Amino acid sequence: MSLPPRPPPALLDDLVELVLLRVPPDDPASLVRASLVCKLWRRLISGNRFRRRYREFHHSPPMLGFFYHKLSGAIRFLATSSFRPPRAYRSNWHAMDARHGRIVFRVSTTTEDRMLMVSNPVTGDERWLPVPDLAGHYGCATWNVAVVCAAAGCDHVDCPSGGPFTLVFLGSQVLDKITAACTYSSKTGSWGQTISVEHSEGYVAHCSVLVGNMLHFILRLSNQILEYDLDKQEISVIDPPSSSQAVWAAPITTKDDRLGIAMYEEPNLCIWSREAGLNGDAEWVQQRVFELDKLLPAGALQISPLFCGTVGNSCVIFMGTLDGLFAIDLKSGRVTRKLLEDYDICDIVPYMSFCIPSTSTPPGNRPLICPTHL
Amino acid sequence: MAAPESGDGNNGAARMVTLISSDNTRFEVEAAAASLSQTLQLTILDGGGGGGDGIPLPNVDSATLSKVLEYCIKHAPAAANGGAPNATAVDRAELERFDNEFVNIDQSVLYSLIMAAHNLEIEGLQSLVAKKVADMIKGKSPMEIRRTLGFPDPTPEEQAEMNAHMLEYGWAYE
Numbered sequence: 001m002s003l004p005p006r007p008p009p010a011l012l013d014d015l016v017e018l019v020l021l022r023v024p025p026d027d028p029a030s031l032v033r034a035s036l037v038c039k040l041w042r043r044l045i046s047g048n049r050f051r052r053r054y055r056e057f058h059h060s061p062p063m064l065g066f067f068y069h070k071l072s073g074a075i076r077f078l079a080t081s082s083f084r085p086p087r088a089y090r091s092n093w094h095a096m097d098a099r100h101g102r103i104v105f106r107v108s109t110t111t112e113d114r115m116l117m118v119s120n121p122v123t124g125d126e127r128w129l130p131v132p133d134l135a136g137h138y139g140c141a142t143w144n145v146a147v148v149c150a151a152a153g154c155d156h157v158d159c160p161s162g163g164p165f166t167l168v169f170l171g172s173q174v175l176d177k178i179t180a181a182c183t184y185s186s187k188t189g190s191w192g193q194t195i196s197v198e199h200s201e202g203y204v205a206h207c208s209v210l211v212g213n214m215l216h217f218i219l220r221l222s223n224q225i226l227e228y229d230l231d232k233q234e235i236s237v238i239d240p241p242s243s244s245q246a247v248w249a250a251p252i253t254t255k256d257d258r259l260g261i262a263m264y265e266e267p268n269l270c271i272w273s274r275e276a277g278l279n280g281d282a283e284w285v286q287q288r289v290f291e292l293d294k295l296l297p298a299g300a301l302q303i304s305p306l307f308c309g310t311v312g313n314s315c316v317i318f319m320g321t322l323d324g325l326f327a328i329d330l331k332s333g334r335v336t337r338k339l340l341e342d343y344d345i346c347d348i349v350p351y352m353s354f355c356i357p358s359t360s361t362p363p364g365n366r367p368l369i370c371p372t373h374l
Numbered sequence: 375m376a377a378p379e380s381g382d383g384n385n386g387a388a389r390m391v392t393l394i395s396s397d398n399t400r401f402e403v404e405a406a407a408a409s410l411s412q413t414l415q416l417t418i419l420d421g422g423g424g425g426g427d428g429i430p431l432p433n434v435d436s437a438t439l440s441k442v443l444e445y446c447i448k449h450a451p452a453a454a455n456g457g458a459p460n461a462t463a464v465d466r467a468e469l470e471r472f473d474n475e476f477v478n479i480d481q482s483v484l485y486s487l488i489m490a491a492h493n494l495e496i497e498g499l500q501s502l503v504a505k506k507v508a509d510m511i512k513g514k515s516p517m518e519i520r521r522t523l524g525f526p527d528p529t530p531e532e533q534a535e536m537n538a539h540m541l542e543y544g545w546a547y548e
Contacts, residue, residue, distance in 0.1 A: 015488050018500060022508035032546035036516040036539045038525065038532065084545035357543070 017044060021054055025062040028355030029082035035357040046358050055158040055354055063311060064121075066318075066350040067095035067103065068325075070342060078340065083355050085121040093117070095349040097208060099312065100149035100159040103351055104167065106131075116167065118147060118186075122355045123161040132169050132182050132191040143171035146208040146215050148230065150185065158354050168215055168228055172203035179204055179219070181228060181235050197235045199224050206347045207309055209251045211259045216251040218261075223249040225261065241272050241284040247304050253313045254287065255331050262317055262330065267293040267301055269317070271330055290328065295335050299323055309348030320345040391423030393443075399436035400428055403443055407450040412495035433493050438486040441479075445499050448472050453498075477506040481524075515547070516540070 020041070023031045035045040044050055055061075065079040067089070075089045094106040101122065107115040118127045131143075149156055151163035167184040169191070180196040202219030204226065209216050215228040216238075223246055225238040238259075240249055246263035252271070254260040259274040261284070269290040277283040293301055300323035308318035308325065315330040318339075325345050327336040389405040393414075405423070409415040414429065423429040431439065452469060477484065484503055491500035511519050516536055520528065528536065540547060 015492060015504070018488070018492070018504040019507045019511070022501075022505045023511065024508075027512065029546035030512050030514075032543045033514065033516050034511055034519060036536050036543070037519050037523075038528075039535075042539075082546070084548055086545050 016041060017050060017053070020045060020050070021057050025054075025058045025354055026064070026081035028064070029084075031355070032357050042357075045356065051158070051354075051356050051358075054356060058354075060157060061101070061352045061354045063314075063350050063352050064355060066309075066348050067098075068308070068340070068348045069094065069346050071344040071346055081355075083122075086124060087121075095347065096144065096206075097146045098349045098351045099147050099210060100154075100156050100165070101161060101353040102147050102149070102159075102165055103349065104145055104147045106145070116145060118165065118167070120161050120353075121351065122353050123358070125161055127186065129167075129184065132184070132194075142174075142203040142205075143169065144204045144206060144208065144217055145169045146210075146217070148210060148215065150187065161358075166230065168208075168230070170204045170217055170226065170228070172219070174201070174203050177201055179226060179235070181226075183230075183233060192233065195233065195235055197226065197237055199226070199237045207250055207307075209253050209259070209310065209313070211253055211257065214259070216259055218249055218251050220248070223261075223263065225251055225259070227259075238274070238282075241270075241286070246270075248307045250307050250310060250317060252310055252315060252317065252330065255315055257313065260287070260315075260330075264292075264304065264307065266304060267291065269328070288330070288333075290330075290333060295328065295333075296321060296326060297323055297337075300326070306346060308345055309350065311350045312352055318345075318348045391418055392428035393423070393439060394428045394430045395434055395436040395439045396432050397436050399439070401436075401439060401443055403447065404450065406454055407443065407446040410446045410449060410453055410496050410498070412497075414494060431494075434490045435486070438483070438490050441483065441487060442490050442494065442496070442499065445476060445502075446496065448476075449498060473502055477502060481510075481522075 020031070020034060023034065031045065035042045062081060064081045064083040065077055067075060067077050069075055073094070074091050075093050075095060077085055077089065092108045094108065096104045096106050098104070102118055102120050105117045105119065107117055114131050116129050116131055119125065146168045148166045148168070149159040149163060150166045151160050154160070154163070164186045166186070168181060169184065170179055170181045172179040177200065178196050178198055180194050182194045183192045184190070185192065199219060200222035202222035202224060204217050205220040207218065213230045215230060217226045217228070219226060223240040225240070226235055227238055228235050240246070240261060240263065246265050249261055249263045252260040252262050254273040261272050263270045263272070269292055270286060271288045271290070272284040273287050274282050275285045292305070300321035302322050306320040308320050310317050317328050317330060319326050319328065320343065322343050324338040324343065325340040327339060390402050391405045391408050393401045393403060393408060395401070405418050408423070409418055417423060417429055434442065449469065452465065484506060488500060488503040488507070491503060510522055514522060
């Protein structure tokens with residue numbers, strides 16, 4: 001008769017950290033479950049030391065998933081990790097931008113857009129604020145908003161969840177060819193002064209990228225880039241590469257962290273980067289041309305693909321086609337086929353963050369300060 | 375009988391060192407392989423471990439040490455190239471294949487290995503085994519992790535606390 005198997009020896013405490021550091025960041029559910037194994041593991045995982053070592057070990061926050069909208073407007077979250085947002089997102093919410101662990105939604109009512117909600121889906125922190133007056137003053141036909149961590153000295157690898165943030169709000173008045181901008185500081189809880197800039201015909205479109213301390217937005221129609229300096233709170237216009245006859249354009253970051261622009265010139269996606277020219281002035285230099293008709297399946301380009309969004313600083317562009325949603329990695333030229341089958345995807349907002357359980361109240365248990373009528 | 379080594383190493387032949395496990399088994403191994411251990415590297419650089427002396431390793435038994443050395447011998451050439459710009463894709467694939475098979479072992483051996491790798495400061499081995507144990511956690515409930523890793527059954531108090539936390543992190547259990 002054989003003896004029952006001996007239970008394995010318990011893992012030495014010293015070595016627990018070595019093991020837990022190697023739970024992949026795109027599997028936060030395993031890390032959460034590990035944190036419930038025992039008190040020691042919980043203390044270890046929620047401690048500052050582990051948090052610091054975990055982000056050093058993994059360098060940059062993973063994409064936990066992305067919010068997307070169908071042309072009908074309904075908001076969805078497609079998880080690309082084991083993370084699931086702990087709260088339901090309502091159909092009148094529209095994901096505008098995500099950066100540094102936060103996401104900003106526009107919350108519409110039947111009559112007008114009037115609230116913004118800044119959320120950290122990992123911690124459940126939420127902040128509601130009104131859309132600035134700007135929209136009223138300038139009769140904005142369209143607007144966009146970007147969120148940026150404002151914690152002093154933060155390297156933005158794992159921004160403090162309760163820390164300060166800045167919103168940059170841009171509204172365009174199409175007829176006057178003007179875009180106005182103002183900034184919200186969570187430290188003061190108020191919107192600052194409004195500034196504005198003249199440009200060619202166009203209006204500010206979905207998507208923004210941060211390069212250094214400059215936020216960049218794109219104007220639909222003219223394909224000009226609006227550059228917002230977060231330090232000086234100044235706004236300026238950058239003309240697109242002059243040769244271009246683009247159907248659409250999107251601001252991107254290049255692999256060496258410069259400003260770039262991706263322009264769709266049927267059927268090619270042309271990538272340009274902003275470089276210092278011989279006389280010291282910045283100029284556009286073409287980096288690469290992707291022949292989409294060779295990269296995408298036949299039939300996908302029967303009508304022009306729709307620009308849907310980019311992945312922060314990872315040089316990835318999402319495109320909606322008749323054949324479904326595709327992602328193209330501008331560094332490698334690799335195409336991720338059919339993330340979604342739907343042909344009617346529009347705005348995509350990827351959400352990148354570490355998700356490390358902390359000792360504070362987990363999501364789902366926080367009181368929600370939400371205007372009751374929204 | 376091998377001639378005692380001269381202090382300043384070798385004449386073409388690889389320098390050998392002797393390691394002695396906690397149960398007094400002697401292992402003769404190339405210094406380059408043993409030097410994957412940061413701890414041993416210092417002793418070896420000081421000229422230790424040669425000839426009849428040997429380096430005693432009171433915390434590592436012979437079964438574990440033989441496994442550790444199997445890893446070191448396999449990885450020593452690549453380590454000598456310093457991460458090896460000239461390592462071919464084939465070499466790397468072969469090492470990867472070796473690593474995968476290497477950790478496909480009984481859990482108690484894995485634990486002895488990770489402890490030995492920790493004590494001897496063999497970074498690659500430590501990382502390899504830790505990754506394997508992390509893989510074993512993947513997809514398991516806290517209770518299953520406890521059983522897998524040999525925790526005793528939780529007390530009713532611990533169980534109640536676990537249940538409460540599970541409720542709070544419902545999304546991780548979908």
